[in-house]
Amino acid sequence: MQDYQTKKIKPMKMKLLILIVLLLSGSYISNAQAQWKFHVAFEDATSAKDTIWFIWDTTAVFYGIDTALGEGNPNMNYNDFNVYTLTWDSYPDYDTTKVVAHPYDYSFGSTIEAINYELPITITWDSALLHADWLPPTPVGWVNYARIDNDYFFLYNNNGLAHQYDMTLSDSVTAPYEGNTDPWAWQDWVHFPLDVFLIQDPTLGVPNNPYNLNNVLKSYPNPFEKCTNLELYLEKKSFVELSVFDFQGKKIRSFINQTLNSGNHTLKWNGLDQAGKPCKPGPYFIYLNINGTSMQSINLIKY
Known part of the structure; x- marks a missing residue:
């Protein structure tokens, strides 16, 4: 009788163990860090459009090309309007790309080039994604430093102290703005190359102090x-x-x-x-x- 009970209990224990493993696995999957995908879209005066994508993904690598996430040569038609940047890799292994993918340990800082465009350029993004609730809680919990930087935005911007365009404050900007009569602002070289920074900056509490702008x-x-x-x-x-x-x-x-x-x-x-x-x-x-x-x-x- 005892042997029968022992044989009966062992399969039950095995089923219970399998159930616990499955529950723990499900918990791990549900708690895995979700992908964060952020677009910076460009449209020129002729309504030609193109987009750069920034992706945080746990499978991404900093050095190398994440082809599974879309990084790598986009096979551009060089007669059309295109925006592009470079993958993060050492020479001669880097390549042009319209997608920049990083693991969550790294922030984004990319220089964007453009060809075959007519001014003005309208740039759009979704600032709500900077506060996405699935962003990791450390080091900050949201992208609190999101900036566009080039020669144009050094003078025409929404953040006079930084001389950059702060993407956390709006969802779009047109450069040059309608009615801008400054001839300099309509030069192509003023607008590209253009830098985009997307960073969780834990030191952002250190303010830019307007106490003395001569420093x-x-x-x-x-x-x-x-x-x-x-x-x-x-x-x-x-x-x-x-x-x-x-x-x-x-x-x-x-x-x-x-x-x-x-x-x-x-x-x-x-x-x-x-x-x-x-x-x-x-x-x-x-x-x-x-x-x-x-x-x-x-x-x-x-x-």
């Missing part, structure tokens, strides 16, 4: 590959802290931590961290503090 921090070239110049102007003698942070808010290098005289100051950053190791390609932030007050921040892209 100006600039960087060139930007984006950069090996070296960039940081140029700072001080109206008066001040204690200056100038540091670089990665997109997770980690300080990777301190450039200046001392009192400087008034006037222009220029230094070079060779893309190395405090330990002298090369920094990975991606977005970085330069923060300027003057006399203990946060004055300005600028973003850099390292290739």
Whole structure:
């Protein structure tokens, strides 16, 4: 009798174990990080349209081409209006693409080129996706730094301190705007190349302080590959802290931590961290503090 019960119980235990495994598997699948897909659409004066897609996906890689997610050569017709960027890979393996896919560990910073277009250009996106409830809770929980940057938006923008167009504040922009009589604004080179930054920035609480707009921090070239110049102007003698942070808010290098005289100051950053190791390609932030007050921040892209 006991042998019968033992034989009967073992299959029941096995079924229970299988059920528990299935439940746990289902729980894992339901909690898996969903894909985030964000479009930046372009339409020129002739109604020709094209789109760049930015994708966060757990299967994506930073280096390499995620063909399963649409990255790679789009086989463009070079007689038509096209926008495109480059995949993140080292020479000679990078390629043109209309899709940029990253794992969630990396932010987006892409330079977009265009061919065969007529001004004005209307750019549209869905700012609601910047607050998507399936975005990971860390480091921020939403894309709180979304900017368009080029020569045109340096002058004509909705964020005068940053000299960029803040995508978190609207869903579209037309450049040049209707009625703009500035001849410079209608030059093609003013609009492309164009940079798009989509970042979860945990240090965004550091405000741009309008206390003294004569204290100006600039960087060139930007984006950069090996070296960039940081140029700072001080109206008066001040204690200056100038540091670089990665997109997770980690300080990777301190450039200046001392009192400087008034006037222009220029230094070079060779893309190395405090330990002298090369920094990975991606977005970085330069923060300027003057006399203990946060004055300005600028973003850099390292290739």
